[in-house]
Amino acid sequence: MSAPATTAALRVTGLTAGYGPVTALDGVDVTAGPGRITAVLGANGAGKTTLLRTVSGLVPARSGSVHAGDVDLTGAAPERIARAGIAHVPEGRGVITELTVEENLRLGALLGKARGRTDTAIDDVYAMFPPLAERRRRDAHTLSGGERQMLVIGRALACGPDVLLLDEPSLGLAPRVVAQIFELLRERVEGSRLAVLLVEQNARSALSVADIGVVLNLGRVVASAPAAELAADDALRHAYLGF
Amino acid sequence: MLQFVNTLLTGLGQGAVYAAFALALVLIWRSTRVVNFAQGAMAAFTTYLALLVVESTGSWWVGLLVALASGLVLGAGVERVVVRRVGPHNELGAVIVTLGLFVALQALASILFGAQFRSFPAPAGLEGFSRGGVTIALTPSMLITVGAVAVVLLGLVALFRFTDVGLRMRASAFDGEVARLLGVPVGRMLTLGWALAALVGSLAGVLIAGGSLVWPAYMDTVIVNGFVAAVLGGLDSPGGAVVGGLAMGVILALVTGYVGSDLVPLAALAVLVAVLLVRPQGLFARTAARRV
Numbered sequence: 001m002s003a004p005a006t007t008a009a010l011r012v013t014g015l016t017a018g019y020g021p022v023t024a025l026d027g028v029d030v031t032a033g034p035g036r037i038t039a040v041l042g043a044n045g046a047g048k049t050t051l052l053r054t055v056s057g058l059v060p061a062r063s064g065s066v067h068a069g070d071v072d073l074t075g076a077a078p079e080r081i082a083r084a085g086i087a088h089v090p091e092g093r094g095v096i097t098e099l100t101v102e103e104n105l106r107l108g109a110l111l112g113k114a115r116g117r118t119d120t121a122i123d124d125v126y127a128m129f130p131p132l133a134e135r136r137r138r139d140a141h142t143l144s145g146g147e148r149q150m151l152v153i154g155r156a157l158a159c160g161p162d163v164l165l166l167d168e169p170s171l172g173l174a175p176r177v178v179a180q181i182f183e184l185l186r187e188r189v190e191g192s193r194l195a196v197l198l199v200e201q202n203a204r205s206a207l208s209v210a211d212i213g214v215v216l217n218l219g220r221v222v223a224s225a226p227a228a229e230l231a232a233d234d235a236l237r238h239a240y241l242g243f
Numbered sequence: 244m245l246q247f248v249n250t251l252l253t254g255l256g257q258g259a260v261y262a263a264f265a266l267a268l269v270l271i272w273r274s275t276r277v278v279n280f281a282q283g284a285m286a287a288f289t290t291y292l293a294l295l296v297v298e299s300t301g302s303w304w305v306g307l308l309v310a311l312a313s314g315l316v317l318g319a320g321v322e323r324v325v326v327r328r329v330g331p332h333n334e335l336g337a338v339i340v341t342l343g344l345f346v347a348l349q350a351l352a353s354i355l356f357g358a359q360f361r362s363f364p365a366p367a368g369l370e371g372f373s374r375g376g377v378t379i380a381l382t383p384s385m386l387i388t389v390g391a392v393a394v395v396l397l398g399l400v401a402l403f404r405f406t407d408v409g410l411r412m413r414a415s416a417f418d419g420e421v422a423r424l425l426g427v428p429v430g431r432m433l434t435l436g437w438a439l440a441a442l443v444g445s446l447a448g449v450l451i452a453g454g455s456l457v458w459p460a461y462m463d464t465v466i467v468n469g470f471v472a473a474v475l476g477g478l479d480s481p482g483g484a485v486v487g488g489l490a491m492g493v494i495l496a497l498v499t500g501y502v503g504s505d506l507v508p509l510a511a512l513a514v515l516v517a518v519l520l521v522r523p524q525g526l527f528a529r530t531a532a533r534r535v
Contacts, residue, residue, distance in 0.1 A: 056424060082426035094421045096414055107414050110407055111426040159425065 008067075009034045009195035010055070010086065010163045015064035017054040024050035026219035027064065032163060032195040037186070039210035039227065041203045041241055046216040048199040049091055052165045055197075056088035057081045068163060082111060087161035089152045091168045091199075097141035101132055104140055104151055108158035118158075125154035128184060146177040153181070157188065163195045170202045178202070182209040203241035207231045215240050249371075249380035250500035251493060256385040258492020259392040260451045264469030265476065265484035266396070267444035272478045274416040274436040277337040278470070281321065281344035283462035285441055286448030288348055289313045290457055291356045293449050294363055303366045303453070307391075310445045318441025322434045331419075352459040365454030388450045395446055396485060399439070403481075412436055467508070468495065471515045477525025486526065 008031040017025045025047045032038045040048050053059040055066050057078040065074040073081050082088070087108075096104055105125055109118035126133035129150040135143065143151060149169055156164055166185075170178040186209055189196055200206035207213055213230040215223040223236055230236060237243055264282070271279045289310040297306035325344060329336040367383035403409035414422040415432035422429050451465050472491040476483025491514065498510040518525065 058420065058424075078420075078423040079426050079428050082424055088424045090421065090424065094418070094424070096418050096421055098417045099410075099413065103410055103413075106407075107410060107422075107425050107427070110411070155425070 008032060009069060009193070010197060011067040012051070012055060013065045013067075015051070015054060015066065016062045017050055017059050018062065019059075024219055025054060028216070028219070028221055030197070030214055030221070030224075032197045033212075034162070034193045034195050035189060035191060036211040037189055037196040037198055037209055038212045038214060039203075039206040040197060040199045040214050040216060041201075041206060041230075042216035043240065043242070044201065045218075047219040048201075048216055049167055050219075051216070052088060052090075052167050052197070052199055055081075056086060056165060058088075082159065085160075085162035086165065087156035087159045087163070088165040089156050089167060089169070091171065094152050095140045095143070095148045097139065099140055100136070101138055101140055101143070101151060102136040104155050105132075105158050108155035111159040121158040121160065125158050128157070128188065129154050145173055146181070149173060149177075149181055153185070157194075162193065163197065166196060166198045168199060168201060170200060170205060175205070178205055185209065203237075204231075204243045245377065245379070246500065250496050252380045252385070253500075254493035254496030255489060256382075256388055256492070257496060258472075258489035259389045260447050260465065260488075261469050261472045261491045262485040262488025263392045263395065263443050263447040263450070264465055265473035265488045266399070266481055267440040267447065268470060268473045269476070269478060269481050269484040270399075270436055270440035270443065272473070273481075274412070274433055275326070275337065276334050277326070277341065278478075279341050279440070280338065280466070281341040281348060282440070282444045282469075283448075283466035284345045284348035284352070285314070285317055285321070286444040286465075287457070287459060287462045288352055289317060289441075289445040290363070290448040290452050290462075291352055293445075294356075294361065294452075294457060297364055303364055307366075307446075307449050310449045311442050314441040314443075314445030315438045318444075319434050319438040321441070322437035326437070327430070327433075349459050356459070358459055360456045360458050363449075363452035363455060363457050369454050384454055388453070391446060391450060395443060399443070399481070402439075408435070464508070468511050471511050471518075474515060474525060475518050477527040480525065480527035483525055483527030 010032040012028060012030040015025055015028045016023065028051060030040065040051060042048055050059060054061050057076055061074055065072060067073065068084050068086055071084055073084055102122065105122045106118060109121035131147055132150055132154060135147065140151060153169065169181060182205065185196065188194065198206055198210060207227045207230060210227040213225060213227045214221060215230065215236065217240055222240065223230065267282055268279060271277055292313050293306035293310035296309045297303055321344065325340055326337055329340055365384045366387040369382050369384055371378045371380050371382050403413055411427045412432045412435060415427055415429040419429045447465065448462060452461065468491050469488065472487035473484050475490060476487030494514060495507050495510060498506055
């Protein structure tokens with residue numbers, strides 16, 4: 001299959017992956033464009049998390065390809081994919097609790113693209129999430145759930161990525177905190193080169209912040225359309241999105 | 244009183260070596276969740292290399308440097324060639340592999356260097372300082388021992404606290420998957436961790452040998468006491484390893500001085516049992532659960 005010459009920051013083509021006898025992803029095509037938030041929606045077990053884990057190299061692809069810009073990253077190791085500009089915030093936060101807030105951020109800023117300007121990259125995160133600045137010397141295990149989510153998103157942004165993969169950032173957070181984080185994310189993406197692939201079970205709030213929505217069911221893409229269109233499609237919402 | 248002070252000093256000198264050995268165990272435990280039972284045999288091996296160099300150059304210090312350098316290489320090699328093949332999430336397999344290495348390296352040392360006792364020169368004098376007819380058990384050699392351990396310890400603290408490599412190593416140890424997602428080459432960090440641990444172990448090997456005898460199994464008591472020291476401090480805590488090492492040195496010196504040197508192995512065992520009964524997470528560990 002020849003890929004169209006688009007400007008997609010991330011282009012996933014025919015991706016198939018699984019665990020043992022289970023096929024979790026079955027020929028998935030997804031693109032994420034710069035300056036946009038692309039939401040990947042679907043029920044539990046639809047393959048959303050596997051999609052992100054395969055893109056970032058934690059799960060091996062059985063077939064299909066993953067490109068960042070023009071670079072083929074299919075089958076590359078996770079650390080190489082991270083260096084190519086894809087930052088993955090895993091489900092369940094991924095804060096390294098034994099390190100301080102600032103050490104967590106520094107770890108992100110040390111990555112390739114931010115080299116030589118780690119302090120600016122860290123200061124940018126503090127400007128975006130002021131609560132983190134107040135706690136910079138604290139061990140990360142002292143943070144609240146919302147602060148932890150800010151920390152991992154901030155750490156991923158400090159990497160200076162072209163693509164940000166976010167796995168269930170709303171999990172376990174109060175709706176008010178989710179709205180606040182999504183709003184900050186929207187501001188950060190608007191007019192930038194950053195492409196966000198947002199995996200969410202909470203379809204309603206994800207569609208409110210996203211430009212494009214992709215609906216997965218049992219490892220296949222069943223719909224892909226502008227977010228407003230998906231939100232207006234009653235049949236689709238009832239069948240796959242649960243609201 | 245003088246006898247008590249002298250016992251204490253002897254204990255602290257010995258304890259510095261146990262501290263270094265315990266630290267080597269902790270460095271590997273923290274990053275790979277493996278107790279490296281081959282640590283002693285690796286250190287014995289590098290100490291033999293140091294002895295060859297000391298005998299041919301006449302310089303104890305050159306011998307020490309050779310031991311440290313060969314420790315780095317041996318540690319990295321063991322991780323790359325042996326431990327890595329066992330695969331992740333197979334701690335029991337890795338432990339059995341280190342036990343096998345222990346036996347193999349000890350046997351290889353007997354073949355290459357001979358099984359007889361050989362004397363290893365001391366770094367400096369072994370006479371205690373004396374003033375006004377009173378001699379205390381503080382010798383120049385002991386000062387060098389304690390100083391060398393302190394230098395290596397501070398170097399490690401500086402490495403882990405203040406450098407980018409140290410931050411990456413800690414991240415790899417605490418959460419390998421997240422570290423990889425942040426572009427850290429976790430495999431290389433583990434190799435480096437094993438190399439540094441073996442360097443510290445080699446330091447302990449040379450220091451314990453100085454002014455004494457070496458034979459292929461001469462590290463065996465240090466392995467036991469160093470392991471108890473590491474458990475005492477909490478296997479996760481480098482600071483705990485140092486405190487545990489010093490404490491073990493003092494406890495065993497007190498037993499030697501006031502009870503009888505026959506009871507030293509029993510005392511080490513008693514400390515181990517007491518720690519596991521009263522405070523199994525060790526004195527300094529943050530985690531409450533111990534996986535055995």
